[in-house]
Amino acid sequence: MAEDVPRRRSTLDEVAELAGVSRSVASRVLSDAPHVSRAKREAVERAVHRLGYVPHPTARALATRRTGAAALVVSGEDLSIFADPFFAQVIVGGLGGPGGGRPAPDAVSVGRARSRGYQDAMPAAGLAPCPPGAGDFTESGGAAAKAALAARHPDLDGVFAANDNMGAGALRALRGAGRRVPADVAVVGFDDLAVARVADPPPTTVHQPVEGLGREMARMLVALVDGQDPTPLILPTRLVVRASA
Template sequence: MARRAGVSRTVASRAVNGEPNVSPAKRAAVARAVEELGFVPNATARALATNRAGAVVLAVSGDDPALVADPFYVEVIVGVAGVLEEADLDLTLLLAASDRGRARLERALRSRRTDGLMLMATRGDDPLLAVARATDSPVVLGGRPLHGDPGLWVDVDNEDGGRRAAEHLLATGRRRVGIITGGDQLRAPVDRRRGAEAALRAAGADVWVEDGDFSADSGERATERLLERHPDLDGVVAGSDNMAAGALRTLRARGRSVPDDVAVVGYDDLPVAQQTDPPLTTVRQPIRRFGAELAAALVQATEGHPVEPVLLPTTLVVRGSAPAS
């Protein structure tokens, strides 16, 4: 290929790999030779020559394969993939909650089969953090852990999102509000509860909290408990759209009208939010942008550039489950 282009092997290699210090004329000559010969760079040879694997890992701290089919993670992956395509990097997805998953990740990092790691759904004592940081590969967290030094991260302002949800219910006159959380192991649901609860208590509202697990079934069960203990409930803040959809099912089964008797606000603005009856008022987090920022931060880190943490804002989307007053 270098002979066809009339350049040295060094110049040809630089041009093929997109490196600087190649004149436009020689770069064009190499491009013509590549096209004429149908040249495909050998990934292994390129990795040896550049000390780069040309691939990164997106690891989720969970062991349920259904996780990567969840609409939230699908949107994250779409955002990640778009940035990596532009950077000419391959993506490996890895579920890494088990010992076997952690061992696979550690082998990939130590053997240099990946240039860096994006890590999501990390708990405060997550051993994945220790595994990742025991190597010198760049690591970017998708969401901050509850405790400890988060290092480099991209996150959504979930506390502010919870506050937005609660303040909207307060503006519609609701004063007896249940909060359905996603548990206390991840930072995102904890922050959502913290923001909602602070706003409600500051306004003098009655507040009751029940835990869920982000699923619709858990939203149903949490709403049943709320109604059994507090039949005068007039508002629900759910920590996810799926839990809010479950809350709607329970309220309908108990003969409660939404929004007349009980107003409901979800979180995420996933497709399900527009498919419920009535459609969900919800806090929209920019999920695809979150994935894109996560990948962009890792790309910058792998290239040795300074990178700052990113905190993304939320917005409130008003629909029929809690219309504006």
């Protein structure tokens, strides 16, 4: 019985020879460079198809000066960002997106935007908004912010947390203070992270497609690298009602 022999990888020189063009012309066609006649471009494409030619990724990266990789860059030395479930889901979405990019949103701007949403929504509902408590998107930050708010407003009967981590911290602080949820104080979070499904009681929260956010950010990053101008996109959210409000 004859032994199977792995098929030899075809070369760019063989593509050029079969197409009847120079090696540089074949390379320009494969790099989608301009100033190549239609006839030569079609001849190279036929040769590529006939030979089953696949460009070597390393050689292609050297020729185009593009590796097709994107990096996640974090300013500072605090690596706890990678333990945050929100950023973890964003990164998962980015890894699953085109190009495998790893984007991360600006938590400060996100917090400010959600605070503005709260400040705008309260008057629309006929209620006076309380000045927001400072937090850092962590469970401990949520507990501290809730304690500070309760000290200023002992009659507090509702908490909107900027994310589910802080919402879980507020629930813990309320429990420690002997306040019942939602009988005494209602709590609503944001993001619908995994912590929202295991907290006690399970909090009402605003769901947003966090992994989808990562995928869209990766897609937009790749589009920018390719010279395109991606349009802004707002992903849909919805209220998930659970036991805390």
